[in-house]
Every structure is written in C-alpha cells, then in structure tokens.
Amino acid sequence: MYSPKTIKYFNSPKNYGKIKNPDGIGKVGNIICGDVMWLYIKIGKDKKKQEVIKDIKYETFGCVAAIATSGQVTELAKGKTIAEALAISKDAIVEELGGLPPIKLHCSVLAVDALAEAIYDYLSKNKRQFRKI
Amino acid sequence: MRSPTLIYLDYAATTPVDPRVVKTMLPYFTKKFGNTASLHSFGLEAKEAVEKGRKIIADAIKASVKEIYFTSSASESNNLALKGLAWANKDKKHIIISSVEHDCVLTSAAWLEQQGWSLTLLPVDKYGLVDPKEVQKAIRPDTLAVSVMHANNEIGTVNPIGEIGKICRDKGVYFHTDAAQTFGKIPIDVNRLNIDLLTASAHKMCGPKGVAMLYVRSGVRIRPLLHGGGHEGGLRSSTLNVPAIVGFAEGVKICLAEMKKESARLGKLRDKLIKGALTKISDSHLNGHPKKRLPNNANFRFSYIEGEALIMMLDNLGIAASTASACSSPKLQPSHVLLACGLRPQDAHGSLRLSLGRWTTESEIDKVLEVLPAVVEKLRKISPFSSINN
Ligand code: FES
Numbered sequence: 001m002y003s004p005k006t007i008k009y010f011n012s013p014k015n016y017g018k019i020k021n022p023d024g025i026g027k028v029g030n031i032i033c034g035d036v037m038w039l040y041i042k043i044g045k046d047k048k049k050q051e052v053i054k055d056i057k058y059e060t061f062g063c064v065a066a067i068a069t070s071g072q073v074t075e076l077a078k079g080k081t082i083a084e085a086l087a088i089s090k091d092a093i094v095e096e097l098g099g100l101p102p103i104k105l106h107c108s109v110l111a112v113d114a115l116a117e118a119i120y121d122y123l124s125k126n127k128r129q130f131r132k133i
Numbered sequence: 134m135r136s137p138t139l140i141y142l143d144y145a146a147t148t149p150v151d152p153r154v155v156k157t158m159l160p161y162f163t164k165k166f167g168n169t170a171s172l173h174s175f176g177l178e179a180k181e182a183v184e185k186g187r188k189i190i191a192d193a194i195k196a197s198v199k200e201i202y203f204t205s206s207a208s209e210s211n212n213l214a215l216k217g218l219a220w221a222n223k224d225k226k227h228i229i230i231s232s233v234e235h236d237c238v239l240t241s242a243a244w245l246e247q248q249g250w251s252l253t254l255l256p257v258d259k260y261g262l263v264d265p266k267e268v269q270k271a272i273r274p275d276t277l278a279v280s281v282m283h284a285n286n287e288i289g290t291v292n293p294i295g296e297i298g299k300i301c302r303d304k305g306v307y308f309h310t311d312a313a314q315t316f317g318k319i320p321i322d323v324n325r326l327n328i329d330l331l332t333a334s335a336h337k338m339c340g341p342k343g344v345a346m347l348y349v350r351s352g353v354r355i356r357p358l359l360h361g362g363g364h365e366g367g368l369r370s371s372t373l374n375v376p377a378i379v380g381f382a383e384g385v386k387i388c389l390a391e392m393k394k395e396s397a398r399l400g401k402l403r404d405k406l407i408k409g410a411l412t413k414i415s416d417s418h419l420n421g422h423p424k425k426r427l428p429n430n431a432n433f434r435f436s437y438i439e440g441e442a443l444i445m446m447l448d449n450l451g452i453a454a455s456t457a458s459a460c461s462s463p464k465l466q467p468s469h470v471l472l473a474c475g476l477r478p479q480d481a482h483g484s485l486r487l488s489l490g491r492w493t494t495e496s497e498i499d500k501v502l503e504v505l506p507a508v509v510e511k512l513r514k515i516s517p518f519s520s521i522n523n
Contacts, residue, residue, distance in 0.1 A: 063442055
C-alpha cells in the first residue's frame, strides 16, 4: 500500500532524535489515531545574513506514513529560510513521497504542523510575529 | 514459491493449505465436479463426498450429521447464529455477548440492537477472560442467547465455555460459541460443554478458504439468512462448495490425528517465544492470559512504539506478523479487545501478535528472538516517549 519511496524513508530514517538546546520545539499530537510528533530546530544565518534552519530533528510515535513524512519534512526544511520552511505544504510532502494511501493523509498533516509549531516556538521566544507566508 | 527464508507467524489470520488437503480436493474440481442437488451419478458422487465430510466434522465435536451446516465463512456462521436465532425467537428480545468478540459477532449484535433487540456486553478481566458469574448475572427472563467466543483471535485467551454453557443450559438460554480459533487445536465436545451453536472455519486449520460451518443442536429454533433451493435442510440455500468441504473434512481429520502432539510442540515454542521476548526487551508485556491461552498465540505490547511500523520493519526482515494498533486498523481505532482488557489507547498502540502453526520451527522462533529486540530498539530511537523515560 505504500510507495517505494515511503518505504525507503521509513526503513532508513534520517534526522531522527533530539537537538540539545534547540531554538524551537514543535510538539503535536494526532487526535485521529493518537500519534505524537516532536520536532526540534536550530536557527542560524546564511551568507546573505538571512535566518535559516541550520539543524532539524524529529521524534515520532506513529505509523510508517508518520515516520516517513517526519523524515521528509526535515529533509525539505533543512537549510531553508523561515519563510520557505513555512511554505512547505502537506501536499508537497505527499507528492515527494510518491503519494500516500488516503487513510494515511492525516499523518502528513502532523509533520507540517510540527514544523510550523517549532518555528512559532522560536519566533515567540524571540518576541516576534508569526506570519504564515 | 515464496523464499523459504520467509517466516510466517500469522497463522491466526490464515494458514497455508496442507498439501494432503489439496490432494483430496483436486479431483472435485475437474472430475468429480457434480452438483449435490443433481440426481445423476455426478451429483451422487458429490453428495457422497459432502456427507462423508459432514460425518467427519460432526464426529470431531461429538455432534450428529444433521446438526452440521456448511457455510462460506466464520463471519457467515456467526451472522447466521445471531440473526437466525433472533428472527426465529422474536418473543425473546435480549442477547448477551462478550465485549471481546470478533467484529462479525459484535456488528451482527449491534445490528440486531438497531432492530429492537436489547444487548448486553459482558466485561472481561485484564487477561480478556469472561467470568461465568457475569453471564449468570446478565441473564434475564427475556434473554434469548449468549455468545462467548471459545478463544480470542487477538490475544489467544481461552474462555471457560463449559461453565458458561452449563449456566445457559440451566437457565434455558441458547449458548453460541465462536470456535474459529480453537476448532482443530483444542478438543471440543458440544454435549459436555453444553454448546447449542458453534462456529468453525477451515482456513484457520490448514484447510481452504471459503468454507466454514455452523453447528446447531437439534431442536434449536433458527431461521436462514439465505433463501433459495433449500440446501442444508433449508437453513442455508446455495450450491455446496464440494471441493472446499472435502478439504475442510480432510483438514479436520489431520488436526484430530495430530492434535495432542502438535499442541504440545506449539505450546513449547510459544513459551520459548514469550519468555525470550519478555526477558530480552525492556518495557515489554504479554497481552492475554499467561496460562489459559491458545497453544499457538503470543501477543505482546512494547511501550513507546506503534504496531504498524513494527510490522513493516519485521516484514522487511522476512517475518510476517500482525498488530491491532489504531494506525493499522481501517477505522484508525485501537483494538476493542485490548481496550476491554483495560489498556489505555496509547498502550494498545504497540501490540504485536505472533501466531504459530504447523510449519513453524524452533529455528524460526530463534530467529525472531534475535531480530525482534533490535527492531523494537530502532523504533524506540525514533519515538519521543522512550527518551523521556531514559
Ligand atoms: S500515525 Fe496513526 S495512522 Fe499514521
């Protein structure tokens, strides 16, 4: 039922674990099946002095789709500016994975939400506005 | 042919058909293909084969041939038992079932509830056992029937159906049991156990899919679900699936002949598996009763991880197993069986069922015990909960 790419992401998960002293943490839960994802980010500056996601890690308690989308979102967000990271949509993740079974689409929402939460956490700690761009 | 290195530990879902069974079935597809309702020699030949099979199956549970009705599946048998009883006995409007029944019993009963029957769900203890005293308490003057499964398909707990049968008999209430997981594995005597209706299926005991049976004690009032040519004494119209019935009977014959030795062999492997997994893996628990369980069922739960992910990882390593986690269910809901045993939804998440069978070997169990701890560990590394607890 899963695409080969989803299985690949699931089998060799990347970017899982914790970041010590993260700049932002996103903790989200899934009321549909009870799954949980925590996402950690570290913010740095790129050459143009823009704020970028320097490091990103996740911890997920969930199904194959949840683990694969967690990995996928961290891959997509790494090195991106905050604006770019916030623009990552669940559809982009699903497409990148070669599709998900319809019953598993809700798992990909979890990943996008966790990323947005982590960025929001960072911005609010620094007393800045959260703008969905 | 699948690779011989694949390890199949999902016998509770379905079994391979024993080659001896296949051999007895084959002539009934091409040469002895008659319809049992036909008067010519082809029909007679088919009818004889079916009746021979019926006798083997009746003898296996100490019933008479007139009391065995062939159906297409255990789900059909369970539907027929509940709805058939209800429609034939409309003066009695109360039905009792256990809260850990298979979905086909639960949803049949729920459907009857919508039609005006009242329904009592019996609680179970933390091992999934039904207490006969609860049955006694639940029976009312308008109770029609009690349905309690012999052994649970998920956690393998074996219920005291003899005691429950006795209570039902004393109170004049019909007793139905779903024996899909026990027929062919545990001896069943419908008289000694006071069973009025019993469901059994072929594909759980190395027979073919598409055939099952319902035992109905003579004198029990029951109506058909399927109307038509009046097969099976009018209780189940449909052309008989002759090859499958022949295979079912052969499967029963083999199970009976090998039952004692086989259940001792499987029981030993099961115990090795349970002991090994529980000692090698931290925060692991056994689901179901430690003693009163099917000889071929081991069911665990591992904290902090999710079952579907676990199954997929095991599958990649060539081990086929099953889970009852919410993520793996079509309704995204945790197992009603584990919840009825008092588990919280998050605990029900990391369940793993390993069910053994005729071709399970000790070296396969050793292999699982070697691989499983590493797989659980890998998933725990990804999970946020295991690190909190470290
Ligand atoms: S996380 Fe539960 S279905 Fe995907």
